[in-house]
Amino acid sequence: MASPVYVINPNSSQTVMAEIDKAVAPLRSAGGPGIVCLSLAEGPPGIQSQRDVDGVVTPILRKAADLEANAGAFVIACFSDPGLHALREQSRRRVFGIAECGVLAALTLGQRFGVIAILPTSIPRHLRYFGAMGVMDRFAADLSISLGVAELSDEDRTLTRMVEVGRTLKDMHGADVLVMGCAGMARYRAALEGAVGIPVVEPTQAAVAMAVGHVRLSQALAF
Amino acid sequence: MASPVYVINPNSSQTVMAEIDKAVAPLRSAGGPGIVCLSLAEGPPGIQSQRDVDGVVTPILRKAADLEANAGAFVIACFSDPGLHALREQSRRRVFGIAECGVLAALTLGQRFGVIAILPTSIPRHLRYFGAMGVMDRFAADLSISLGVAELSDEDRTLTRMVEVGRTLKDMHGADVLVMGCAGMARYRAALEGAVGIPVVEPTQAAVAMAVGHVRLSQALAF
Amino acid sequence: MASPVYVINPNSSQTVMAEIDKAVAPLRSAGGPGIVCLSLAEGPPGIQSQRDVDGVVTPILRKAADLEANAGAFVIACFSDPGLHALREQSRRRVFGIAECGVLAALTLGQRFGVIAILPTSIPRHLRYFGAMGVMDRFAADLSISLGVAELSDEDRTLTRMVEVGRTLKDMHGADVLVMGCAGMARYRAALEGAVGIPVVEPTQAAVAMAVGHVRLSQALAF
Amino acid sequence: MASPVYVINPNSSQTVMAEIDKAVAPLRSAGGPGIVCLSLAEGPPGIQSQRDVDGVVTPILRKAADLEANAGAFVIACFSDPGLHALREQSRRRVFGIAECGVLAALTLGQRFGVIAILPTSIPRHLRYFGAMGVMDRFAADLSISLGVAELSDEDRTLTRMVEVGRTLKDMHGADVLVMGCAGMARYRAALEGAVGIPVVEPTQAAVAMAVGHVRLSQALAF
């Protein structure tokens, strides 16, 4: 039986974890690796700052160490990919970050990717990351919906803002593919894609799909 | 039942097709999409020049049109990704190229990717492609094993040359991940990785894994 | 007597060919190479998609092979430079593409080039090409006039749209030189330049000028 | 009296701290800001992995919060700039990282900078950082002296290895300026510069110089 993919949501929100779990459910298969989503009890309610990003690395590493023996792969399910490289150092399993995989998946769907961030303060952090990834020549823009946590519970408003931002990315900045710049928003993906008219990548799906493929391949013999 | 992923090997070689089929076999699952590998009868024995690349686009498009109704996704299984963008225009299905996916997968495994080409004449073609992908800041080097088709049948010699080139990419050019710059060579992947000591991406596996993930996700409801 | 420059218009339009012929006429000189413009009977009426681009490569190569013995140089007169690298492989003559030469000429006239495309669907194809050329740091934007073939026959409307797009490229995107992103539109060049107030490159002229220079130099002795 | 520059050495080594203190001593002046160097008791003996880097962020933030009221500026004195952006979010003071400042200073001294790392495992981390900084077009190479902690106490051997690596960076990779890729090695700077024959930047000096300048300017009126 294949070892599971562990999807670590580094905040403490059970709601976000449940959304992620629902988003990646179609990637489960009978003979394939399980996909186990979990939150970090020690994590903040949401990861909104560089401090939050850096602060969850140690608990991620600790959690992953506990899971190591049985793990097929790890996915870090926060769009800042906290602890991605630290966990790659620590673990003998392959580690996928949702920002990295989300952007890479977008590169197969359009020539210039736009990113929809929740908060404006996330944007410079994203830009540093895209620079480290070396993909700035494919970058259109990163714009935020600028809604606070409380406002995110208003689904209509959230979708409306995402569509507005998505259209601006497409029409003003030349994006022909969008990446959702956070986890836990898969429920908006199809509607957003329909409204803006260009592909939209949900990053946890992108990362877990790559992780599942990896586990299947690595656990087969001969290659 | 999920529509299959069609993996189109654009040369006419049944041997290459069989190798690809074996390489991607672990990605098949009970409830998941089938993975159907096929060669192009009209294709050349091998794709070695830009002329070969451009020349197979029309037969690829024709073949894909025949398969469209039943297809879940397409994979073009030649490291020059012939017809990738033309098929994306033509088809309502998602289309994956093995060069694109192989390089993107490598970006999750190391900071600078090296490519092992078969022929030296492929290298400028690869460089144009990596430039179009916007990933030159992550590029270490692309070196060829410089073996003719006849010589490739000598497996020991082929692996020996791959290991030599892989070590040069690592030691002289700073590569920390390698991409095999052709299809049909998956049988060398594990040995090469072991000998050079850095991860090696087999590009048909990388592309088919992404395609399978996409089919699973797109055929589920709601996202 | 110098061998001629063959300018291959890869669509079947005699009108476009005649426009190109008129555009490059000033580059003909008594002792210099002739400039022979021709269309491809097998080509589509216009090249509007990646499929069209890839589809004309084989007829271009066949036509060029027929002309090889007598050729001084080749120019491929379509802004997607179809078959450029395949013909470079096949031919012992030098081969110039109008997109490549048009953009390079623009780099001598301004710091950031803008491109005026006919159709919005051409833009990602252009971007891939500029990426492969490695000139994205000099790129301002690529915008389309979005006129269908029928509408292009309305010259006033076409020029009006070109001027609008040219001004947007200059004022909103910082372009200080423009490239016309198609062949056969030389008649608008001067008016466009006058109206927008920055240099405008007509790409067939740019490419044929380089080709003529090359033939003169290569057919002289000693250098 | 000007508020001091706090130089936080995020490892627990008093030796390294003393070396830094000596290196920046010439930047102290009568009327200028004090320069206070301190180590983190909670830090590891040396920062050698991404895990170490991420792990010291929380103690750095805590220490800096304690010092905030009286601080003129902060310098993070580890070549991975741990916590740089998190501290910029937290603090109302300006924050300087020695990797960032060391590389920027190098850009004023040569066209291509080479970096001398201690350990080979640091190199991909450095590359990600230089990518995030957007300076890869100025990057020559990053090579390590590959000495373990115990071996570093052998000063002759350390300098010998630094000179070897520096010469390789200059002769094989075209570097015309070097950056020392760690803190606490200022005592080798002059000898290294003399032996290799190109400028060598000691990064704590580069960062503290900028910090002192900033404090002087910000504490004056009117500008």
Added chain:
Amino acid sequence: MASPVYVINPNSSQTVMAEIDKAVAPLRSAGGPGIVCLSLAEGPPGIQSQRDVDGVVTPILRKAADLEANAGAFVIACFSDPGLHALREQSRRRVFGIAECGVLAALTLGQRFGVIAILPTSIPRHLRYFGAMGVMDRFAADLSISLGVAELSDEDRTLTRMVEVGRTLKDMHGADVLVMGCAGMARYRAALEGAVGIPVVEPTQAAVAMAVGHVRLSQALAF
């Protein structure tokens, strides 16, 4: 006693020189190097064209040669950094340019820098320079206030235009740090920063701070 930093304003304006002198005054310290600002009698009233830039190099070199024996470092105080590399060749002292240092300082304060130019004709010159610096991936935009020399004496109008341009750089182009693209305007820095809400770098201050730090370090023993 430390040798002074000579700040060469390459135009002939005593007003600009006095402004620079005032801007850098806080960087003077009892035991530190003096900071001596001077204008070039042979310089034009203002440096507004590439011709002006190239034309002042010879007088800058002559003036610097006269000062060489006693100099600790040189700063060239014009945002086109005229003669920067020529003086680096000629002098045994370190030479700082205000454009180079201003942009590098901005890279420590934000992820994307915007530049406020006086004249629109300066912009392509700036872009060439930022390209030579290799920092275009961090570049937001460069926009001008488009005021003539006479209009610059109207301080309210000048500040108003700077604020307008600064806000456009921030809101439309994503700049999160600004660089003042000329010398002699330090008096607007604080007000501009307050009005736009992102950090503003005054480039003579950035350069002189680095120069002072260098002199202090180089005149100390042992490092």
Added chain:
Amino acid sequence: MASPVYVINPNSSQTVMAEIDKAVAPLRSAGGPGIVCLSLAEGPPGIQSQRDVDGVVTPILRKAADLEANAGAFVIACFSDPGLHALREQSRRRVFGIAECGVLAALTLGQRFGVIAILPTSIPRHLRYFGAMGVMDRFAADLSISLGVAELSDEDRTLTRMVEVGRTLKDMHGADVLVMGCAGMARYRAALEGAVGIPVVEPTQAAVAMAVGHVRLSQALAF
């Protein structure tokens, strides 16, 4: 009768001017623009430093002003393109630089260009220029033959060194096209190309070919 192309060799060497004149002779045609080569009496014997580059701008501008009324175009025939942008400001004619045109021509002949410099001190100057041109992604390397002026008169030795450097650029740095990094060396071009086996661009020929094409086009009506 077409106005001539003025080729300004900014050094005072009649030998270099004569070499340039011979190199571009095949570009003269009966009805075409004349090509007039001239040296600058005020120029140094050779341009070897940034100081030399900057120092010849004023005499170039003066000379060009004298020639303006009758000029069709200008070519600045020194591989540092001194005064290129200043002359573009001053003149109503188009101005071509041999470094710019030589590199751009190389981009049509190979994917990675190598440059053969005379002196090692020219290399950082070249790199700044290629950075300003935005073509570093296509750059292989720039290496010098390191011969002094006296040694250059030994033609065998000069060619031998050029071939050595050309082979290193090809074999070690992946160049597939070479640019001669100085004027006046056209006599070595064919032999160098033959010996190294990849195309070699002589930059005065590249620039004058573009200039002649421009004059022909601009002096025709209607386009």
